Amino acid sequence: MLDTTLGIITLVIACAAFLVVGLTYAWRRRRQSVEDYTISRNHAPVNVGVATLVASMFGTWVLLSPGESGANFGVISLVGYALGMAGIPVMFMFVGPRIRQLMPNGHSVTEYVRHRFGMVPFIAIFVVIIFVIGIFITAEMTAITAAVSILTGSPAWATAVAVGIVVIAYTAYGGLRVSIFTDRIQFWILIPVLLLLLVVAAVLVGSAGAWKGAAASGALSVSRSDSYFFAIVLIIGIVASNAFHPGMWQRVYTVESRSALNRSLWGAAAIAIPLTFLMGMAGIAAVGNGSVGPFEYPAVAAALFALAADVFPLWMHFLMLICALMLAMSTLDTLMNGLASGMAADLAGIGLERGMLMGLARAVTVVVAIPAIIVASQGHSVLYVFLIADLLGAAIAVPMLVGLYSSRMPGWAVLLAGGVGIVIGALFYPKPDLLSPWALVAPVGGQMFFAFASALVVSSVISTVVVWGQRLVAPQSEYDFATLNSDVQLIDEPAMGMGGDGND
Numbered sequence: 001m002l003d004t005t006l007g008i009i010t011l012v013i014a015c016a017a018f019l020v021v022g023l024t025y026a027w028r029r030r031r032q033s034v035e036d037y038t039i040s041r042n043h044a045p046v047n048v049g050v051a052t053l054v055a056s057m058f059g060t061w062v063l064l065s066p067g068e069s070g071a072n073f074g075v076i077s078l079v080g081y082a083l084g085m086a087g088i089p090v091m092f093m094f095v096g097p098r099i100r101q102l103m104p105n106g107h108s109v110t111e112y113v114r115h116r117f118g119m120v121p122f123i124a125i126f127v128v129i130i131f132v133i134g135i136f137i138t139a140e141m142t143a144i145t146a147a148v149s150i151l152t153g154s155p156a157w158a159t160a161v162a163v164g165i166v167v168i169a170y171t172a173y174g175g176l177r178v179s180i181f182t183d184r185i186q187f188w189i190l191i192p193v194l195l196l197l198l199v200v201a202a203v204l205v206g207s208a209g210a211w212k213g214a215a216a217s218g219a220l221s222v223s224r225s226d227s228y229f230f231a232i233v234l235i236i237g238i239v240a241s242n243a244f245h246p247g248m249w250q251r252v253y254t255v256e257s258r259s260a261l262n263r264s265l266w267g268a269a270a271i272a273i274p275l276t277f278l279m280g281m282a283g284i285a286a287v288g289n290g291s292v293g294p295f296e297y298p299a300v301a302a303a304l305f306a307l308a309a310d311v312f313p314l315w316m317h318f319l320m321l322i323c324a325l326m327l328a329m330s331t332l333d334t335l336m337n338g339l340a341s342g343m344a345a346d347l348a349g350i351g352l353e354r355g356m357l358m359g360l361a362r363a364v365t366v367v368v369a370i371p372a373i374i375v376a377s378q379g380h381s382v383l384y385v386f387l388i389a390d391l392l393g394a395a396i397a398v399p400m401l402v403g404l405y406s407s408r409m410p411g412w413a414v415l416l417a418g419g420v421g422i423v424i425g426a427l428f429y430p431k432p433d434l435l436s437p438w439a440l441v442a443p444v445g446g447q448m449f450f451a452f453a454s455a456l457v458v459s460s461v462i463s464t465v466v467v468w469g470q471r472l473v474a475p476q477s478e479y480d481f482a483t484l485n486s487d488v489q490l491i492d493e494p495a496m497g498m499g500g501d502g503n504d
Contacts, residue, residue: 007152
């Protein structure tokens with residue numbers, strides 16, 4: 001463990017550096033329009049698109065959650081985790097170009113829901129998004145407080161407050177442009193440092209005999225049923241919950257064209273698979289080394305750091321601290337700005353003027369972050385916190401996205417399918433030990449699997465039945481997708497230039 005004083009000094013310097021860089025960049029662009037603040041439409045080339053997507057997708061949780069999954073459920077669960085993370089950009093390869101085509105002047109997924117399904121589904125989805133993003137922010141704050149506390153011994157509340165204040169300050173002031181700017185810096189520093197840590201860690205762990213121990217424990221077995229069950233859970237949950245990630249929807253419009261969007265998403269997917277899998281292998285190595293045991297909470301929730309305390313030299317602890325701080329800020333600014341920008345776009349639809357919109361967007365950034373900072377200091381399992389949001393996504397994502405493709409999906413069906421899916425899935429959902437059922441017992445090893453699978457399948461079946469039923473009983477009742485193009489307009493004129501026509 002690093003000396004506490006050195007750790008706190010590093011924390012302060014890193015936070016101060018990003019605060020100065022972020023605020024300086026924001027100050028230079030202080031006259032930006034609401035469009036620039038919320039979307040920064042059609043300006044990012046492919047290299048910037050890849051950098052901001054990866055930085056937005058990966059936070060400090062990557063140092064904890066995959067390792068916890070690997071330690072508890074073995075190597076096949078990590079395959080699921082990696083495929084789930086890659087599934088996020090793959091999903092947006094389909095829905096991203098589609099929404100740019102139907103709603104070229106759009107800003108957010110809630111804006112699509114409001115115009116496509118009506119006010120009641122909009123309110124319901126808006127509440128879900130606030131809840132999901134609140135959980136994402138809480139999970140990320142929990143991860144960074146745990147990481148810094150383990151590495152330095154500093155109080156969890158101090159880390160939460162320091163990181164939270166810095167991200168709030170430059171994100172609330174500068175909007176999406178400053179978020180993308182800091183994402184680029186974080187990406188080009190993080191990737192080389194993480195690769196260095198992974199290579200050195202693999203050598204050190206192999207020398208310590210951890211892989212032999214992992215094989216003996218069964219963590220490397222490909223025949224564990226619970227590992228396959230949990231892999232499917234992760235694929236379903238990660239992809240579905242990110243359908244409500246406002247930062248990802250922002251970047252659909254921020255990249256300069258539809259072709260550039262797809263290239264950026266392919267690049268993000270290619271990075272997501274090895275990065276997630278290799279970070280998760282640290283949890284398996286921790287089990288093999290005897291640093292933690294499966295389901296030994298709270299230690300297993302930070303398996304990588306338990307391994308680091310036993311095997312890694314001090315200089316690696318220092319680099320891990322730097323990575324943790326940068327990962328946290330790159331993800332938190334995306335989440336906070338995405339939620340604030342989505343609200344600004346929605347409120348613009350009811351006629352609020354520019355100054356009021358900017359003020360409310362910045363206020364939302366602060367309001368959402370405060371409870372996340374408080375909850376993060378409690379030290380819950382990051383994986384469990386994420387899975388709560390994932391279950392909601394599994395139940396609601398399909399009904400919501402079907403409306404992008406089927407003109408016969410009504411708003412009431414989104415509420416029905418999503419609501420029934422949540423209820424059925426929640427009955428199987430386990431307690432924080434990830435094993436004990438809440439209400440209904442599933443076959444051995446499949447408690448979480450049945451929760452997610454039932455939520456996804458039930459909501460998907462109801463959506464399909466409604467669409468086909470509408471075709472039979474109300475063949476004239478169809479939504480005109482051209483309405484999205486005509487009704488959704490720019491909030492104001494971008495002050496910084498469009499940077500592309502978005503049509504190729």
